[in-house]
Structure formats: C-alpha cells, structure tokens
Amino acid sequence: xxxxxxxxxxxxxxxxxxxxxxxxxxxxxxxxxxxxxxxxxxxxxxxxxxxxxxxxxxxxxxxxxxxxxxxxxxxxxxxxxxxxxxxxxxxxxxxxxxxxxxxxxxxxxxxxxxxxxxxxxxxxxxxxxxxxxxxxxxxxxxxxxxxxxxxxxxxxxxxxxxxxxxxxxxxxxxxxxxxxxxxxxxxxxxxxxxxxxxxxxxxxxxxxxxxxxxxxxxxxxxxxxxxxxxxxxxxxxxxxxx
Amino acid sequence: xxxxxxxxxxxxxxxxxxxxxxxxxxxxxxxxxxxxxxxxxxxxxxxxxxxxxxxxxxxxxxxxxxxxxxxxxxxxxxxxxxxxxxxxxxxxxxxxxxxxxxxxxxxxxxxxxxxxxxxxxxxxxxxxxxxxxxxxxxxxxxxxxxxxxxxxxxxxxxxxxxxxxxxxxxxxxxxxxxxxxxx
Numbered sequence: 001x002x003x004x005x006x007x008x009x010x011x012x013x014x015x016x017x018x019x020x021x022x023x024x025x026x027x028x029x030x031x032x033x034x035x036x037x038x039x040x041x042x043x044x045x046x047x048x049x050x051x052x053x054x055x056x057x058x059x060x061x062x063x064x065x066x067x068x069x070x071x072x073x074x075x076x077x078x079x080x081x082x083x084x085x086x087x088x089x090x091x092x093x094x095x096x097x098x099x100x101x102x103x104x105x106x107x108x109x110x111x112x113x114x115x116x117x118x119x120x121x122x123x124x125x126x127x128x129x130x131x132x133x134x135x136x137x138x139x140x141x142x143x144x145x146x147x148x149x150x151x152x153x154x155x156x157x158x159x160x161x162x163x164x165x166x167x168x169x170x171x172x173x174x175x176x177x178x179x180x181x182x183x184x185x186x187x188x189x190x191x192x193x194x195x196x197x198x199x200x201x202x203x204x205x206x207x208x209x210x211x212x213x214x215x216x217x218x219x220x221x222x223x224x225x226x227x228x229x230x231x232x233x234x235x236x237x238x239x240x241x242x
Numbered sequence: 243x244x245x246x247x248x249x250x251x252x253x254x255x256x257x258x259x260x261x262x263x264x265x266x267x268x269x270x271x272x273x274x275x276x277x278x279x280x281x282x283x284x285x286x287x288x289x290x291x292x293x294x295x296x297x298x299x300x301x302x303x304x305x306x307x308x309x310x311x312x313x314x315x316x317x318x319x320x321x322x323x324x325x326x327x328x329x330x331x332x333x334x335x336x337x338x339x340x341x342x343x344x345x346x347x348x349x350x351x352x353x354x355x356x357x358x359x360x361x362x363x364x365x366x367x368x369x370x371x372x373x374x375x376x377x378x379x380x381x382x383x384x385x386x387x388x389x390x391x392x393x394x395x396x397x398x399x400x401x402x403x404x405x406x407x408x409x410x411x412x413x414x415x416x417x418x419x420x421x422x423x424x425x
Contacts, residue, residue: 002416004416004419004420004423005388005416007365007366007369008369008373008384008387008388008389008419009388009391010366011341011366011369011370011373011388011389012388012389012390012391014341014342014366015282015339015340015341015342015370015389016339016340016341016342017278017281017282018281018287018290020273020274020276020277020278020294021273021277021291022273023269023273023277023291023294023295023298024266024269024270024273026295027266027269027295027298027299027302028262028265028266028269030295030299031262031265031299031302032303102379112407112410114404114406114407131402131403133403133404133407
C-alpha cells in the first residue's frame with residue numbers, strides 16, 4: 001500500500017461523521033408485508049411520464065428526415081449521404097452529458113468496457129462509460145442529439161412485463177426482429193426506462209432522450225437505440241451494429 | 243448448547259419470510275455502516291438519514307429477490323448507496339466532508355494509529371480538500387476503499403461495477419489525487 005493510501009485510511013478515521021441515528025423503530029414502523037417473489041425475473045419496466053419541461057428540454061429537433069438521409073435505411077450499412085441540418089441547442093440547465101457518464105475516447109471505451117462493443121460503421125461523435133459498465137455512443141452533440149446507442153451487460157428483458165405495463169401507459173410496443181432476435185420498438189407516450197440489474201435492484205435510466213426506442217438483447221447485453229427514428233430506421237441501424 | 247446469535251444469512255432468510263423482528267436485527271447491525279456510507283456519499287446528515295431509512299425499507303421490499311447464500315451487507319449497502327446517489331443528484335451538489343475536531347480525535351483514539359501519526363494536521367486538511375475536489379466517480383471509489391474500508395469485491399458490489407473496474411478506477415483516482423496534492 002502506498003503512502004497516499006495509508007494517508008487516506010488515516011484520513012477516513014478522522015472524518016467528522018455524525019453519529020448514526022437510531023433508525024430501527026422508524027424502519028420497522030414503515031414496513032409493509034413482504035411482496036411475494038416475482039413470478040418472473042422482471043427486467044424492463046417502462047414508466048410513463050416525463051414532465052413537460054423535461055420533454056421540451058430533451059426534445060430533439062425534427063431530425064427524422066435528416067436521419068433518413070444520414071442512415072442508409074434498409075441496408076446493413078450506414079452511410080453519410082448528406083449534410084445534416086443545423087439544430088438548435090437545447091437549454092443548458094438540462095445537460096444530457098452528466099447523465100451519460102464519463103466521456104472517453106472510443107479506443108478507451110473498447111479497452112475499458114470489459115466486453116466487445118457492437119459498433120456502427122460510423123464512429124460516434126462522443127462516447128461515455130456509464131454506470132454498470134454501460135457504454136453510450138452519442139451521434140450529434142449532447143444538446144442536439146441525433147442518435148444514442150447504449151449497451152449494458154448483465155441486464156435482460158422480460159417480454160410479458162413490457163406488454164403488460166407499457167400498453168397500459170400509452171406507449172406503443174411493437175415486436176420486431178433484429179438479426180432474428182426479438183426486439184421491442186417503443187413509441188408514442190414518452191417514457192422512462194427502469195431496468196433491474198444482476199442483483200435485481202432497480203436501475204433508473206433517467207435523463208436519456210426518452211424518444212422512440214428499440215430495445216433488444218444480444219450477446220449477453222441489453223442494447224438500446226434512442227432517437228427520432230421510425231421502426232424501420234431503428235431496425236436497420238440495429239442490424240448494422242457489428 | 244447453541245446460543246450464538248443467528249447469522250446474517252439466517253436473519254435474512256427469516257426476514258424474507260416476513261419476520262420483522264429478524265429484519266430489525268439486521269437493521270440494528272448495519273444502520274451504523276449504512277448511515278456512514280450514505281453520509282460519506284452525500285456529505286449531508288439529513289440526506290444520509292433519509293437515504294439510510296429509505297434504503298432499509300427498500301431492502302425489505304426487495305428481500306424476496308435476495309439470493310439465498312449471498313452476502314447481506316454489500317447487497318444492503320448497494321441499495322443505500324443508490325439512494326444516496328439519487329439524493330445527491332437531486333440536490334445537484336454534495337457537501338464537502340470535514341475533519342473531526344482535534345480534541346475529539348484525541349479522546350476517541352487513545353492510541354493513535356501509525357497512519358494517523360504519519361499525517362500532520364495540515365497535510366490532512368490539504369488531502370481532504372483535494373478529495374473533495376475530485377469528481378463523483380473518483381471520490382466514490384476512494385470513499386468505499388479507504389473511508390469505508392471496503393475490499394475491492396465489496397466496493398464493486400456497492401458501486402455496481404466489476405471488480406476490474408474498481409481496480410482501474412481506484413488507480414486513476416489515486417493518480418489524480420496525487421497530482422492534486424503534490425506540488
């Protein structure tokens with residue numbers, strides 16, 4: 001152990017930490033009868049409703065047509081075939097970047113992810129390492145996002161839950177196929193995504209774009225595409241990941 | 243004759259079946275470390291208290307999904323740390339940590355550790371100030387490893403990352419800290 005580590009240990013023992021309150025009575029008073037074990041492993045819960053201001057702040061300018069040009073839809077390859085239009089920066093107070101994680105280079109993400117990343121031919125404009133070893137590719141700028149691609153290991157999807165919960169909150173759920181694997185295209189009402197991790201603890205994925213989302217499992221990870229994409233566009237992009 | 247207190251595993255299993263008394267035992271055992279964890283992550287006594295209490299209640303609700311044979315403490319601390327992170331994020335800031343008063347240190351530690359002796363007061367303040375300036379990710383891993391004295395595996399569970407990530411993140415955080423404190 002280095003001198004600095006010894007110094008940190010010593011420092012830790014001298015930090016002013018208030019005495020822990022006696023929480024047991026309050027905790028016990030707040031307990032409800034335990035829930036029955038879930039019948040199935042829940043993995044994805046999409047909860048409706050982001051506040052209007054959040055929506056306004058995170059809304060992507062209408063980029064559908066731009067994306068149609070940008071991505072060579074219907075083929076397994078993505079090509080830049082046109083210049084993207086200028087987009088209006090979003091209010092700075094709701095910055096997407098901190099929510100995505102630590103900004104790194106693509107090379108660093110490949111090295112640190114701990115698994116082989118699935119990538120598009122087109123290199124992302126920005127790359128982030130998020131919580132739980134997730135990797136985020138951002139195309140565009142944080143204040144003017146064209147597309148987000150996320151991959152997170154050790155999370156899985158429960159089809160029954162998606163259909164049961166999402167249909168009831170106004171999110172359209174369509175089953176599609178990505179390279180023969182079941183995938184879910186979510187559109188309509190904006191949503192937040194909640195995943196359960198390997199410890200079955202809820203992981204709230206807030207402050208992403210909450211736009212149309214394609215969600216699927218492949219190669220031991222959950223993948224998500226988010227952007228102002230049609231179903232066909234999203235599937236085409238997904239299938240070009242390699 | 244068997245009069246040893248029941249292990250965490252036994253208490254957790256009883257609690258899983260709805261035994262509030264058993265859960266109460268677990269709360270009493272871990273409220274200290276849970277509160278310390280929440281406090282060191284938020285820097286606020288009020289937020290830490292809320293995070294700890296809510297964390298325990300959520301742990302109770304999540305018990306049906308607690309895997310038999312798993313370690314209870316890191317599982318619980320993970321939930322509490324999540325709560326603390328959420329509160330820190332909502333508050334958009336984390337309070338700076340401070341040192342105990344000198345008299346308190348003297349009375350609390352009758353025999354100062356060699357590490358404590360090695361570190362002069364001024365150096366301690368500088369080091370703490372440098373830790374407070376680190377970003378959340380660096381500070382969290384150092385907090386778990388050195389202020390909570392958790393091992394790499396437990397830190398990985400509490401922060402929800404792989405053990406290798408704890409290693410690399412710790413090394414980077416130490417390097418950044420070294421650059422901050424060395425002239």
